[in-house]
Amino acid sequence: MLTVKRYPGATEFIVHTSKGYGTQMFAICFLSFSVGVALLAFEPAPSLLLWISGAIFLSSLFQIISGVNHESLLVVRDLGIQTNCHSIVPWKSSSKLIPLDSIREIFIHEAFRKFDVCYYMGIAIEREPQIHVVFPTLLPRRDVLQKIYSETLHLLKQET
Amino acid sequence: MMSRVHTPISVSSTRDNPVLRVYWPKNQIQHVESGYLVGWSYSPFDLVIVTIAKDPTRLDDFFQTKQSLYYEIKSLKILGTLNLPHSCYEHKFQDNWLNIRLRTQFSHPQIYRVNDTDLSLNLHVIYYVPPQPKKMQILSLEPLSLLLLKNSVFDHSSPEYKKDQHTKDLLQKLDLHFPRRPENTWNRSLRSDLVELLNQSFEVHVFMRQYPNRKNNILIQSSKRYFLFFLNLLHPIVLFFLIFLRVLNELILHVINYRVHPSLPNMRDIFVSARQVDLRLQQACFWPVQYMKLWMLRKSKHVVMRDYKEYIRLYNNLWLVANDIIFGITMCSFILENLPLVVNLLDKVLFKFAIKDVRVMVTWLIDTPAGLKLNNDICKFIVKLSVWIIDVWYTVLLSFRQYIPWFVRTIAFSGFCGASLMIALMSDFLTIMTIHLYVLYLASACLYNWQLRIIYSLLQLFRGKKRNVLRNRIDSYEYDLDQLLLGTILFTVLIFFLPTIYVFYLAFAVTRITVMTCLAIFETILAFLNHFPLFVTMLRIKDPYRIPSGLSLEIVNSESSKENTMPTLYLFCKSKPMSFGSMFDHYRKLARRLISHYLSKKSLVSLLVGCPIPPIPAEQLYNIQYAMLPHPRVSTKKLWNLFFESK
Numbered sequence: 042m043l044t045v046k047r048y049p050g051a052t053e054f055i056v057h058t059s060k061g062y063g064t065q066m067f068a069i070c071f072l073s074f075s076v077g078v079a080l081l082a083f084e085p086a087p088s089l090l091l092w093i094s095g096a097i098f099l100s101s102l103f104q105i106i107s108g109v110n111h112e113s114l115l116v117v118r119d120l121g122i123q124t125n126c127h128s129i130v131p132w133k134s135s136s137k138l139i140p141l142d143s144i145r146e147i148f149i150h151e152a153f154r155k156f157d158v159c160y161y162m163g164i165a166i167e168r169e170p171q172i173h174v175v176f177p178t179l180l181p182r183r184d185v186l187q188k189i190y191s192e193t194l195h196l197l198k199q200e201t
Numbered sequence: 202m203m204s205r206v207h208t209p210i211s212v213s214s215t216r217d218n219p220v221l222r223v224y225w226p227k228n229q230i231q232h233v234e235s236g237y238l239v240g241w242s243y244s245p246f247d248l249v250i251v252t253i254a255k256d257p258t259r260l261d262d263f264f265q266t267k268q269s270l271y272y273e274i275k276s277l278k279i280l281g282t283l284n285l286p287h288s289c290y291e292h293k294f295q296d297n298w299l300n301i302r303l304r305t306q307f308s309h310p311q312i313y314r315v316n317d318t319d320l321s322l323n324l325h326v327i328y329y330v331p332p333q334p335k336k337m338q339i340l341s342l343e344p345l346s347l348l349l350l351k352n353s354v355f356d357h358s359s360p361e362y363k364k365d366q367h368t369k370d371l372l373q374k375l376d377l378h379f380p381r382r383p384e385n386t387w388n389r390s391l392r393s394d395l396v397e398l399l400n401q402s403f404e405v406h407v408f409m410r411q412y413p414n415r416k417n418n419i420l421i422q423s424s425k426r427y428f429l430f431f432l433n434l435l436h437p438i439v440l441f442f443l444i445f446l447r448v449l450n451e452l453i454l455h456v457i458n459y460r461v462h463p464s465l466p467n468m469r470d471i472f473v474s475a476r477q478v479d480l481r482l483q484q485a486c487f488w489p490v491q492y493m494k495l496w497m498l499r500k501s502k503h504v505v506m507r508d509y510k511e512y513i514r515l516y517n518n519l520w521l522v523a524n525d526i527i528f529g530i531t532m533c534s535f536i537l538e539n540l541p542l543v544v545n546l547l548d549k550v551l552f553k554f555a556i557k558d559v560r561v562m563v564t565w566l567i568d569t570p571a572g573l574k575l576n577n578d579i580c581k582f583i584v585k586l587s588v589w590i591i592d593v594w595y596t597v598l599l600s601f602r603q604y605i606p607w608f609v610r611t612i613a614f615s616g617f618c619g620a621s622l623m624i625a626l627m628s629d630f631l632t633i634m635t636i637h638l639y640v641l642y643l644a645s646a647c648l649y650n651w652q653l654r655i656i657y658s659l660l661q662l663f664r665g666k667k668r669n670v671l672r673n674r675i676d677s678y679e680y681d682l683d684q685l686l687l688g689t690i691l692f693t694v695l696i697f698f699l700p701t702i703y704v705f706y707l708a709f710a711v712t713r714i715t716v717m718t719c720l721a722i723f724e725t726i727l728a729f730l731n732h733f734p735l736f737v738t739m740l741r742i743k744d745p746y747r748i749p750s751g752l753s754l755e756i757v758n759s760e761s762s763k764e765n766t767m768p769t770l771y772l773f774c775k776s777k778p779m780s781f782g783s784m785f786d787h788y789r790k791l792a793r794r795l796i797s798h799y800l801s802k803k804s805l806v807s808l809l810v811g812c813p814i815p816p817i818p819a820e821q822l823y824n825i826q827y828a829m830l831p832h833p834r835v836s837t838k839k840l841w842n843l844f845f846e847s848k
Contacts, residue, residue: 138751
């Protein structure tokens with residue numbers, strides 16, 4: 042799930058989505074579409090089967106589209122931090138570059154989501170009233186976050 | 202709970218070396234050129250490369266030229282060589298000297314070092330596309346969308362203002378909690394000064410290319426002189442005309458905003474068209490000021506983000522008004538061509554829907570409508586009353602029937618002042634024409650409301666309690682026997698009358714709701730015409746570099762250290778354009794305000810109980826557009842000063 046790419050003077054942490062059914066969803070989508078089209082060839086079109094295949098097609102399409110593919114955190118020494126969220130649909134991809142001097146604090150905090158406790162890594166940015174959450178949709182586990190946190194701080198705290 | 206766990210990491214030793222950053226302009230330096238690299242050294246570890254110079258000796262007197270007022274030409278230095286195997290230039294060895302080799306068009310620049318000790322550095326080559334100031338492109342760390350909305354003047358009672366103040370207080374407290382740490386020293390990180398240097402890089406490059414060949418063309422100069430002379434003649438006439446228009450605006454605005462008595466509503470509150478005219482006139486008052494500001498800023502040649510904000514606001518406004526007028530003229534010609542059809546439609550709407558159908562509905566309510574058994578006497582009374590009111594209005598409308606074609610023509614011609622004015626006039630027309638429905642709704646709502654209140658207080662009497670006005674609560678009370686008897690009898694009588702009154706209230710409330718829906722649709726269309734971010738959308742499609750909303754870094758390539766080079770990482774610093782979502786952000790706010798007003802619990806409750814539904818206050822709707830105008834109007838005197846004294 043976590044991929045660390047180490048470059049000279051920078052590190053990139055990529056977290057992939059755990060929903061591993063990407064290719065299966067495409068297959069289901071294609072199959073249901075072809076079944077639906079094939080059913081139309083019959084003279085008295087079986088409407089129930091047509092509806093079912095259409096529903097499966099639409100729901101698999103929806104699952105494919107609404108997913109976030111991977112999210113990444115790029116830490117460049119002496120420059121800043123960039124959080125990036127990549128998705129198939131262009132309106133869900135976003136990136137934010139935070140220069141080093143406007144980072145107040147990076148921390149790992151726990152939060153309550155209904156009856157569940159989850160850990161998130163947050164960045165307090167100067168002049169912005171809201172905390173920027175790293176990996177907002179994927180929310181990796183605490184040990185993964187700790188690894189990322191210690192490496193990030195080690196990289197950022199080095200003096201020139 | 203913070204968890205600060207330090208797990209030991211074994212990283213390769215190259216990651217702890219300091220980093221040297223070289224900012225390389227993409228597409229500005231070709232691979233076939235060779236010479237000396239000229240640029241800025243923002244810090245010992247940040248080198249911004251701008252351009253190439255062939256001859257290093259001439260550069261020294263170039264750096265002293267007096268045209269270096271606007272750009273940081275004085276601090277330019279020679280940073281290294283490009284594609285030069287041997288250089289004979291004497292350079293100070295304590296600076297970071299770069300020997301760069303660029304082989305082909307698509308290869309990455311390879312940087313070789315002079316000293317052996319320098320091989321322990323890590324190298325970041327950051328590509329950037331130099332923005333061209335003539336096309337008003339710019340790189341910026343701060344998003345433009347924030348700047349566009351920054352000067353919004355909230356009225357102090359709105360809940361958003363309080364939330365805004367609260368967040369501001371919290372931000373100030375945060376400043377106290379987080380003092381500056383040693384990581385935030387000046388020579389690290391991507392700062393706005395550095396981004397400024399990147400913005401100036403294109404102009405400096407062009408300037409340096411042109412430096413020895415600046416000849417003045419005599420022909421162009423003399424024609425310019427004649428043109429300027431002609432312009433100076435016209436100038437005072439134009440300015441006087443503008444001042445005259447401004448005075449006229451002021452008069453009309455005073456008329457519109459005139460209040461007979463402080464508690465009575467003025468014309469702006471009642472009529473939508475008055476509001477629309479007010480908005481347009483205020484915008485027209487502000488345009489000369491904005492244009493003068495832009496003109497003065499353009500003369501200074503040094504553009505900053507704030508100027509872009511003014512530019513975008515002014516041109517967005519102008520485009521919207523132009524668009525408006527175009528729509529208006531189209532609709533006007535359409536209506537005038539199909540005049541008999543429109544007159545027919547209007548006739549039908551007025552006389553069939555508003556009068557006949559309502560009358561049919563009211564008379565249907567007399568005799569067991571939908572199987573409900575209603576009290577006959579009350580029914581007949583209310584029906585007679587409603588029919589009488591409808592008939593009165595019918596006779597009034599009949600006397601105006603012959604003027605309908607003229608009326609339609611007036612509305613069509615008002616389209617020349619903009620489609621928004623036409624829609625506002627239609628909305629006002631609808632309000633006036635359905636005034637009988639409004640009166641009926643008010644009457645039945647009052648009746649229903651009183652009935653409910655009396656039933657409520659008699660219910661308390663039935664329970665043996667009474668409302669204590671002093672303490673605003675229900676307390677038990679000892680009623681006399683005759684009070685109890687009378688109260689109970691009245692209570693039962695009123696309970697039996699309730700369905701009748703309720704049915705009438707329901708009928709008239711339904712008519713009122715349909716009229717309000719039409720009015721709300723008109724308001725939405727008006728909001729679209731007045732507030733659409735047309736200019737910004739077009740800029741986004743045409744040239745995304747003009748509306749920057751931050752930067753984003755992308756890793757292009759990475760090379761480990763070979764002989765004579767350092768471990769290198771190639772990054773591309775891109776400008777992120779404003780997203781469509783942030784452009785339509787104030788639209789979402791507007792939609793949320795409208796929905797929260799009309800579908801709020803308060804409206805629904807007042808609908809159930811019989812209080813009249815309050816219309817949305819005009820300030821909330823037009824707040825967004827007015828927020829871009831200065832709060833007190835720029836007076837005529839100030840405009841005069843601006844024109845004549847600060848040439």
